[in-house]
Amino acid sequence: MFRQREGSPFRGLAVVALKEAADHMTSMRVHLVMLLILLTALGSVYAAIGQIKETVGEDAFLFLRLFTTAREPLPSFVAFLGFLLPLVAIALGFDSINGEYNRRTLPRVLSQPIYRDALLTGKFVGGLIIIGMCLLVLWLLMTGLGILLLGLPPSGEEVLRGIAYLFAAFAYAGVWLAVALLFSTLFRTPATSALATLTVWLLMTVFWSMLAPLLAGVLAPIDPLDPMTAVHQVEVQQAIARISPNVLYGEMTLGLLHPETRTFGLLFPSQVSQALMGAPLPVSQSLMLIWPQLSSMIAAFLVLFTIAYVSFQRQEIRP
Amino acid sequence: MSVVIETKGLVKRYRGHVAVNGVDLTIERGEVFGLLGPNGSGKTTTILLLLGLTEPSGGTVSVLGLNPLRDPLSVKQRVAFLPDQVGFYDQLTARENLVYTARLAGIESGMAHRRIDESLARVRLEAVADRRVGTFSRGMRQRLGIAEIILKQPEIAILDEPTSGLDPQSTHELLTLIGDLARGGMTIVLSSHLLDMVQSICNRVALFNRGKIGLCGPVETLMGDVMGGTHTVEVDAAGIDLKEILAGKPHVMRVRQDRQNNWRVDTDADVRPEIARHIIAAGGELRRMSIRQTSLDDVYVRYFEEAANVQAA
Numbered sequence: 036m037f038r039q040r041e042g043s044p045f046r047g048l049a050v051v052a053l054k055e056a057a058d059h060m061t062s063m064r065v066h067l068v069m070l071l072i073l074l075t076a077l078g079s080v081y082a083a084i085g086q087i088k089e090t091v092g093e094d095a096f097l098f099l100r101l102f103t104t105a106r107e108p109l110p111s112f113v114a115f116l117g118f119l120l121p122l123v124a125i126a127l128g129f130d131s132i133n134g135e136y137n138r139r140t141l142p143r144v145l146s147q148p149i150y151r152d153a154l155l156t157g158k159f160v161g162g163l164i165i166i167g168m169c170l171l172v173l174w175l176l177m178t179g180l181g182i183l184l185l186g187l188p189p190s191g192e193e194v195l196r197g198i199a200y201l202f203a204a205f206a207y208a209g210v211w212l213a214v215a216l217l218f219s220t221l222f223r224t225p226a227t228s229a230l231a232t233l234t235v236w237l238l239m240t241v242f243w244s245m246l247a248p249l250l251a252g253v254l255a256p257i258d259p260l261d262p263m264t265a266v267h268q269v270e271v272q273q274a275i276a277r278i279s280p281n282v283l284y285g286e287m288t289l290g291l292l293h294p295e296t297r298t299f300g301l302l303f304p305s306q307v308s309q310a311l312m313g314a315p316l317p318v319s320q321s322l323m324l325i326w327p328q329l330s331s332m333i334a335a336f337l338v339l340f341t342i343a344y345v346s347f348q349r350q351e352i353r354p
Numbered sequence: 355m356s357v358v359i360e361t362k363g364l365v366k367r368y369r370g371h372v373a374v375n376g377v378d379l380t381i382e383r384g385e386v387f388g389l390l391g392p393n394g395s396g397k398t399t400t401i402l403l404l405l406g407l408t409e410p411s412g413g414t415v416s417v418l419g420l421n422p423l424r425d426p427l428s429v430k431q432r433v434a435f436l437p438d439q440v441g442f443y444d445q446l447t448a449r450e451n452l453v454y455t456a457r458l459a460g461i462e463s464g465m466a467h468r469r470i471d472e473s474l475a476r477v478r479l480e481a482v483a484d485r486r487v488g489t490f491s492r493g494m495r496q497r498l499g500i501a502e503i504i505l506k507q508p509e510i511a512i513l514d515e516p517t518s519g520l521d522p523q524s525t526h527e528l529l530t531l532i533g534d535l536a537r538g539g540m541t542i543v544l545s546s547h548l549l550d551m552v553q554s555i556c557n558r559v560a561l562f563n564r565g566k567i568g569l570c571g572p573v574e575t576l577m578g579d580v581m582g583g584t585h586t587v588e589v590d591a592a593g594i595d596l597k598e599i600l601a602g603k604p605h606v607m608r609v610r611q612d613r614q615n616n617w618r619v620d621t622d623a624d625v626r627p628e629i630a631r632h633i634i635a636a637g638g639e640l641r642r643m644s645i646r647q648t649s650l651d652d653v654y655v656r657y658f659e660e661a662a663n664v665q666a667a
């Protein structure tokens with residue numbers, strides 16, 4: 036597999052990526068998910084604006100509150116995205132490779148002068164293009180609505196933080212796209228790969244925050260005579276919780292959109308929407324704060340992609 | 355004549371199971387070469403090995419002087435492949451599917467459009483060029499596959515079971531198209547388990563059996579070798595033993611009794627008058643006699659009958 040090969044592994048990558056993106060743009064499935072996202076985004080922003088007008092008087096980061104303010108019963112915009120972005124990524128990726136097998140297009144496509152690398156990476160990039168466009172549209176929409184309804188343009192720092200958040204959300208969705216793509220190479224039936232991906236998603240989104248304390252209790256039991264063991268357990272619990280991309284995403288939004296955040300201490304995503312007290316950090320400090328989260332996200336993404344790559348390289352071309 | 359495809363001792367194992375077991379092939383430029391054999395005999399696997407789409411467990415492959423594993427892109431640039439039951443993107447039109455292929459093949463866009471129009475016209479799909487492939491019949495898809503080959507303008511076209519699942523009309527059309535490609539100077543390798551089609555267009559064939567090439571050569575030679583003759587005379591006669599009467603007579607290669615009073619005689623010429631004379635002379639009663647040219651079908655049936663007998667013995 037690592038034998039010397041002639042020719043570029045990237046030949047055809049752009050062709051595959053553009054076709055993939057175009058396919059997604061015309062796919063009913065993607066239209067539906069996008070519509071869902073758009074409606075929830077509008078709903079949450081609208082609710083946030085109502086809440087902001089009622090409660091907040093003086094706030095240096097009024098614009099960022101658009102993203103993070105929740106109004107019962109609706110969660111905030113970032114919480115919505117944390118929930119829905121994985122769904123978009125899964126919808127884009129769950130049948131990318133096994134779909135080619137099932138349509139019997141794989142031998143024909145791979146008999147063109149391209150490597151398998153280009154097909155897999157191209158599909159990935161195609162999905163990322165769509166996610167990127169979707170996020171950008173949402174972000175611009177939010178900004179536009181904010182200016183229109185709050186009557187106040189975002190400050191330079193707020194725009195900067197907004198862009199950083201955009202990138203964090205992009206990386207988060209990328210991880211889920213990698214999960215979906217991996218399952219689409221591992222399972223031959225799209226239904227199976229969709230179910231497997233959704234199972235992981237449910238586990239990470241809903242159950243992981245319940246499992247983490249249990250696991251921590253087993254791994255680092257508290258000794259009643261030693262108060263440090265309690266702290267240790269909390270640390271273990273946090274480390275376990277951070278296996279979930281959702282937790283990392285929650286921490287990143289917290290760090291970026293709540294400039295007052297200095298540490299992630301014992302916070303969990305359910306608390307993201309609650310503002311913290313204290314003086315705001317400068318943007319560079321907030322970026323430093325979330326840097327470990329962002330790099331673990333990118334690392335997770337690379338690991339998943341590599342596994343998908345290796346498994347795809349080894350597969351027989353026949354269904 | 356130059357050799358364009360050569361394999362030596364090609365072996366492919368799947369978890370202990372041997373799919374291709376020491377295949378030696380030499381195919382020359384401009385040939386129409388048939389890979390024949392029943393299902394599961396290793397034809398598709400051999401083709402995938404030729405294209406570098408799967409890795410051999412042993413042996414060597416050389417295509418156009420290149421190693422498909424070391425230099426897959428150059429090989430795939432110059433060789434086109436029409437897979438078994440080819441699939442297209444159903445939600446795209448015929449033209450869009452070809453545009454995608456052209457881009458992957460690196461054909462410059464202006465030229466690609468010209469070639470796409472031309473190739474769709476050659477396979478008579480120009481009227482449905484902008485219809486979604488999802489609405490296409492099996493025969494139309496197969497023709498679209500041929501259009502893709504024409505578009506790519508390869509030196510070698512490899513077609514896996516190009517006519518399987520087609521009705522006689524579509525089969526005929528497709529064979530005509532393949533014949534046209536061959537006349538244009540393209541080297542064609544095609545696989546099939548159907549023999550009459552191979553017989554009608556192939557110069558040479560290789561008979562596959564359990565991952566090995568049992569026989570290889572021009573169609574007529576195979577007939578001579580396996581059947582012992584080029585004609586089969588069927589005789590209904592009573593009151594004689596035809597085997598005894600015809601023993602040692604010229605042009606008669608073999609006599610077999612199928613049923614009571616019914617024989618089959620393999621000959622290398624039309625010797626019906628002689629056979630009739632011998633029967634009458636022996637006092638037999640000739641009821642019916644017919645002759646047909648041996649077809650590859652007979653070779654095939656006979657060859658695999660014998661292979662099975664050897665296996666059983």
Ligand SMILES: Nc1ncnc2c1ncn2[C@@H]1O[C@H](COP(=O)(O)OP(=O)(O)O)[C@@H](O)[C@H]1O
Pocket residue numbers: 351353368369371372373374391392393394395396397398399400
């Ligand atoms: N991916 C695979 N894994 C295991 N066995 C396979 C695989 N692909 C093909 N085979 C086996 O290899 C043999 C040859 O198959 P194939 O080349 O498809 O034959 P043909 O094309 O002549 O019908 C068959 O016995 C088949 O079951």
Ligand SMILES: [Mg+2]
Pocket residue numbers: 394397398399438514515
């Ligand atoms: Mg086959």
